[in-house]
Amino acid sequence: xxxxxxxxxxxxxxxxxxxxxxxxxxxxxxxxxxxxxxxxxxxxxxxxxxxxxxxxxxxxxxxxxxxxxxxxxxxxxxxxxxxxxxxxxxxxxxxxxxxxxxxxxxxxxxxxxxxxxxxxxxxxxxxxxxxxxxxxxxxxxxxxxxxxxxxxxxxxxxxxxxxxxxxxxxxxxxxxxxxxxxxxxxxxxxxxxxxxxxxxxxxxxxxxxxxxxxxxxxxxxxxxxxxxxxxxxxxxxxxxxxxxxxxxxxxxxxxxxxxxxxxxxxxxxxxxxxxxxxxxxxxxxxxxxx
Amino acid sequence: xxxxxxxxxxxxxxxxxxxxxxxxxxxxxxxxxxxxxxxxxxxxxxxxxxxxxxxxxxxxxxxxxxxxxxxxxxxxxxxxxxxxxxxxxxxxxxxxxxxxxxxxxxxxxxxxxxxxxxxxxxxxxxxxxxxxxxxxxxxxxxxxxxxxxxxxxxxxxxxxxxxxxxxxxxxxxxxxxxxxxxxxxxxxxxxxxxxxx
Ligand code: SF4
Numbered sequence: 001x002x003x004x005x006x007x008x009x010x011x012x013x014x015x016x017x018x019x020x021x022x023x024x025x026x027x028x029x030x031x032x033x034x035x036x037x038x039x040x041x042x043x044x045x046x047x048x049x050x051x052x053x054x055x056x057x058x059x060x061x062x063x064x065x066x067x068x069x070x071x072x073x074x075x076x077x078x079x080x081x082x083x084x085x086x087x088x089x090x091x092x093x094x095x096x097x098x099x100x101x102x103x104x105x106x107x108x109x110x111x112x113x114x115x116x117x118x119x120x121x122x123x124x125x126x127x128x129x130x131x132x133x134x135x136x137x138x139x140x141x142x143x144x145x146x147x148x149x150x151x152x153x154x155x156x157x158x159x160x161x162x163x164x165x166x167x168x169x170x171x172x173x174x175x176x177x178x179x180x181x182x183x184x185x186x187x188x189x190x191x192x193x194x195x196x197x198x199x200x201x202x203x204x205x206x207x208x209x210x211x212x213x214x215x216x217x218x219x220x221x222x223x224x225x226x227x228x229x230x231x232x233x234x235x236x237x238x239x240x241x242x243x244x245x246x247x248x249x250x251x252x253x254x255x256x257x258x259x260x261x262x263x264x265x266x267x268x269x270x271x272x273x274x275x276x277x278x279x280x281x282x283x284x285x286x287x288x289x290x
Numbered sequence: 291x292x293x294x295x296x297x298x299x300x301x302x303x304x305x306x307x308x309x310x311x312x313x314x315x316x317x318x319x320x321x322x323x324x325x326x327x328x329x330x331x332x333x334x335x336x337x338x339x340x341x342x343x344x345x346x347x348x349x350x351x352x353x354x355x356x357x358x359x360x361x362x363x364x365x366x367x368x369x370x371x372x373x374x375x376x377x378x379x380x381x382x383x384x385x386x387x388x389x390x391x392x393x394x395x396x397x398x399x400x401x402x403x404x405x406x407x408x409x410x411x412x413x414x415x416x417x418x419x420x421x422x423x424x425x426x427x428x429x430x431x432x433x434x435x436x437x438x439x440x441x442x443x444x445x446x447x448x449x450x451x452x453x454x455x456x457x458x459x460x461x462x463x464x465x466x467x468x469x470x471x472x473x474x475x476x477x478x479x480x481x482x483x484x485x486x487x
Contacts, residue, residue: 049413065415163486182414241468
């Protein structure tokens with residue numbers, strides 16, 4: 001029988017594979033709906049290419065896009081789940097294995113020695129751990145390409161500017177991103193917390209379920225407003241001016257210092273790849289998506 | 291369209307046109323552009339002839355099966371990095387087509403107009419679709435020296451695309467026009483933003 005460590009490792013490999021090769025139904029549906037709604041021939045043709053590419057990836061079990069980024073795992077670690085400090089080693093092994101098996105392009109570059117060739121390096125894969133109640137370990141694999149990560153933006157907005165300043169910064173950041181991160185985009189916006197924490201909140205926001213608005217109606221309204229305004233910018237699919245610029249946007253907020261208003265904006269390209277699964281302390285595995 | 295594309299045919303294209311390509315496509319990124327220009331300066335001959343064919347900004351994933359090279363993934367990379375080389379490259383080697391993503395700048399646009407060349411935008415991330423359009427790998431050069439993503443892969447393409455002409459040979463640059471419009475829209479949208487209470 002496999003021990004729990006092996007089960008966690010295999011689950012992480014499987015999650016990376018699902019994330020890299022299969023785009024979740026919600027996103028595929030959003031992209032096909034966008035194609036139906038897009039009137040311009042160029043925008044429609046770009047969306048058709050995207051959809052064809054997604055299908056090819058699924059059919060041939062290959063990564064949707066060759067850039068599978070720096071590998072990241074978001075964990076929710078239950079109080080009674082028995083593995084703790086060993087998780088890094090296990091996830092490093094999973095990353096090496098996935099790099100070989102899927103295969104993933106090696107993207108971890110040591111600052112002095114160059115590419116490590118197995119996607120494992122200092123602090124990489126990136127691991128985020130949240131402590132929660134319960135017996136399970138929940139793993140989300142997030143292989144995110146460099147193109148859309150390079151357009152991420154951060155600002156310590158003047159607090160006096162308030163939400164108006166926040167909205168302005170999100171619009172400016174998106175305009176600056178232009179075509180560089182392969183739109184249509186999915187956005188995560190983090191507000192408050194601190195200079196680093198707002199970026200983490202933005203990434204968390206990005207991973208919220210598609211189309212579900214914030215539980216706070218005030219924030220939900222701002223999400224809707226921003227999404228609409230971003231689409232009025234006119235960047236369009238691949239920056240060619242036709243079709244949607246962004247398909248979804250989530251905001252996560254935290255309290256802040258009276259003198260600062262940190263804002264982080266994280267973008268995903270159309271190839272928004274992530275997969276989630278759960279391992280119980282008895283070793284039972286459940287995957288969230290098909 | 292089929293390579294080699296004669297100049298009059300290139301000059302018939304307009305920005306916004308959709309194009310499928312048949313014929314020769316040669317991959318070249320930063321390193322290959324640099325090396326080709328340096329060799330030319332020294333008066334050395336290149337192993338490939340770019341005249342009338344397509345240059346593809348891509349670092350593909352290839353696999354050797356027996357004696358044959360197979361294209362696993364071939365998506366476009368960001369063309370902006372090649373802006374510093376491209377006008378000189380077009381002038382000296384006279385390709386008919388540049389393929390990439392994200393568009394290029396004024397220098398390339400000027401060279402396209404002067405020498406009869408177009409820039410085709412291919413969907414970013416659509417590497418499997420790109421690979422599907424490669425019928426055969428006709429050759430590979432500088433593989434040892436530059437490595438798989440940076441070297442020259444010579445493809446025989448069949449129905450490669452569709453791609454969008456974003457820089458034509460009349461001086462139009464669609465990406466630049468879109469970005470100028472975006473910048474104006476942004477100013478307008480920001481002016482109308484409201485405070486939340
Ligand atoms: S931004 Fe996304 S789709 Fe575009 S090349 Fe990078 S990973 Fe691929």
